[in-house]
Amino acid sequence: MPKESNFYERVYAVTRQIPYGRVTSYGAIARSIGAAKSARMVGYALGNSPYDVPAHRVLNRHGVLTGKHHFPGTNLMQQLLENEGLVVIDNQVQDFEKHFWEPPTNQGDS
DNA sequence: TGAGTGACTGTAA
Protein backbone atom coordinates (compact mmCIF):
# COMPACT_ATOMS: atom_id res chain seq x y z
CA MET A 1 0.00 0.00 0.00
CA PRO A 2 1.44 3.32 -1.09
CA LYS A 3 1.60 5.01 2.28
CA GLU A 4 0.98 8.70 1.79
CA SER A 5 3.81 10.52 3.49
CA ASN A 6 2.05 13.44 5.07
CA PHE A 7 5.21 15.47 4.65
CA TYR A 8 5.34 15.01 0.90
CA GLU A 9 1.60 15.49 0.50
CA ARG A 10 1.81 18.80 2.35
CA VAL A 11 4.66 19.93 0.13
CA TYR A 12 2.68 19.14 -3.02
CA ALA A 13 -0.43 20.80 -1.61
CA VAL A 14 1.37 24.06 -0.88
CA THR A 15 3.38 24.08 -4.10
CA ARG A 16 0.21 23.67 -6.15
CA GLN A 17 -1.24 26.70 -4.37
CA ILE A 18 1.50 28.97 -5.64
CA PRO A 19 -0.30 31.61 -7.74
CA TYR A 20 0.74 32.44 -11.29
CA GLY A 21 3.61 34.89 -11.60
CA ARG A 22 4.63 34.31 -8.00
CA VAL A 23 7.52 32.46 -6.40
CA THR A 24 8.41 31.17 -2.96
CA SER A 25 11.26 29.49 -1.15
CA TYR A 26 11.79 25.96 0.12
CA GLY A 27 12.07 27.26 3.67
CA ALA A 28 8.74 29.12 3.37
CA ILE A 29 6.97 25.94 2.30
CA ALA A 30 8.74 23.91 4.94
CA ARG A 31 7.53 26.28 7.65
CA SER A 32 4.01 26.39 6.30
CA ILE A 33 3.78 22.63 6.75
CA GLY A 34 5.46 22.69 10.14
CA ALA A 35 8.87 21.45 9.02
CA ALA A 36 11.01 24.58 8.94
CA LYS A 37 14.13 22.48 9.43
CA SER A 38 13.28 20.23 6.50
CA ALA A 39 13.62 22.79 3.74
CA ARG A 40 16.02 20.40 2.01
CA MET A 41 13.42 17.67 2.00
CA VAL A 42 10.99 20.06 0.32
CA GLY A 43 13.12 20.15 -2.79
CA TYR A 44 13.67 16.43 -2.50
CA ALA A 45 9.92 15.93 -2.37
CA LEU A 46 9.40 18.07 -5.45
CA GLY A 47 11.77 15.78 -7.29
CA ASN A 48 9.51 12.88 -6.38
CA SER A 49 6.31 14.86 -6.91
CA PRO A 50 3.92 12.56 -8.82
CA TYR A 51 1.86 15.65 -9.62
CA ASP A 52 2.60 18.46 -12.06
CA VAL A 53 3.34 20.85 -9.25
CA PRO A 54 4.95 24.11 -10.43
CA ALA A 55 8.30 23.32 -8.87
CA HIS A 56 9.84 25.99 -11.07
CA ARG A 57 8.16 28.57 -8.84
CA VAL A 58 10.11 27.32 -5.85
CA LEU A 59 13.52 28.88 -5.38
CA ASN A 60 16.01 29.13 -2.56
CA ARG A 61 16.08 31.93 0.01
CA HIS A 62 18.09 34.19 -2.29
CA GLY A 63 15.72 33.77 -5.22
CA VAL A 64 18.25 31.70 -7.12
CA LEU A 65 17.18 28.84 -9.39
CA THR A 66 19.15 26.29 -7.38
CA GLY A 67 17.22 23.38 -8.82
CA LYS A 68 17.21 24.38 -12.47
CA HIS A 69 19.64 21.56 -13.17
CA HIS A 70 17.01 19.08 -12.05
CA PHE A 71 14.60 20.17 -14.75
CA PRO A 72 14.58 18.51 -18.16
CA GLY A 73 16.10 20.95 -20.64
CA THR A 74 18.90 23.28 -19.67
CA ASN A 75 17.10 26.52 -18.90
CA LEU A 76 13.52 25.27 -18.78
CA MET A 77 13.02 26.52 -15.24
CA GLN A 78 14.15 30.00 -16.19
CA GLN A 79 12.02 29.95 -19.33
CA LEU A 80 8.95 29.06 -17.31
CA LEU A 81 9.55 31.85 -14.81
CA GLU A 82 10.14 34.39 -17.55
CA ASN A 83 6.99 33.13 -19.21
CA GLU A 84 5.10 34.12 -16.06
CA GLY A 85 6.37 37.68 -16.28
CA LEU A 86 9.35 37.25 -13.99
CA VAL A 87 12.83 38.46 -14.79
CA VAL A 88 15.62 35.93 -14.35
CA ILE A 89 19.26 36.92 -14.68
CA ASP A 90 22.16 34.60 -13.97
CA ASN A 91 19.81 32.01 -12.44
CA GLN A 92 18.55 34.69 -10.07
CA VAL A 93 15.06 36.23 -9.99
CA GLN A 94 15.04 40.02 -10.04
CA ASP A 95 12.78 41.70 -7.45
CA PHE A 96 12.44 38.33 -5.80
CA GLU A 97 10.94 39.90 -2.67
CA LYS A 98 8.39 41.69 -4.79
CA HIS A 99 7.23 38.47 -6.46
CA PHE A 100 7.63 36.41 -3.31
CA TRP A 101 4.52 34.52 -2.21
CA GLU A 102 4.19 33.36 1.36
CA PRO A 103 2.30 30.05 1.70
CA PRO A 104 -0.65 29.87 4.13
CA THR A 105 0.50 28.81 7.56
CA ASN A 106 -2.74 26.93 8.11
CA GLN A 107 -1.21 24.08 6.10
CA GLY A 108 0.37 22.74 9.27
CA ASP A 109 -2.66 23.37 11.40
CA SER A 110 -5.85 21.49 10.63
C1' DT B 1 19.68 -0.91 12.31
C1' DG B 2 23.01 2.30 10.72
C1' DA B 3 25.35 5.43 7.64
C1' DG B 4 25.10 8.63 3.76
C1' DT B 5 22.90 12.32 1.29
C1' DG B 6 20.44 16.59 -0.21
C1' DA B 7 16.24 21.49 -5.38
C1' DC B 8 18.33 24.68 2.29
C1' DT B 9 19.17 28.14 5.91
C1' DG B 10 21.56 30.93 9.08
C1' DT B 11 25.57 32.67 11.17
C1' DA B 12 30.51 33.75 11.08
C1' DA B 13 34.92 35.55 9.08
Place this chain on the structure above:
DNA sequence: CTTACAGCCACTC
Protein backbone atom coordinates in the same frame (compact mmCIF):
# COMPACT_ATOMS: atom_id res chain seq x y z
C1' DC C 1 30.02 42.29 -0.94
C1' DT C 2 31.77 36.88 -0.98
C1' DT C 3 33.24 32.47 1.00
C1' DA C 4 32.99 28.85 4.53
C1' DC C 5 31.01 25.86 8.15
C1' DA C 6 27.57 23.65 10.91
C1' DG C 7 22.75 22.18 11.88
C1' DC C 8 18.79 20.13 10.43
C1' DC C 9 15.05 16.54 9.06
C1' DA C 10 13.27 12.97 6.10
C1' DC C 11 14.47 9.51 2.82
C1' DT C 12 17.14 5.70 0.45
C1' DC C 13 20.46 1.90 0.38
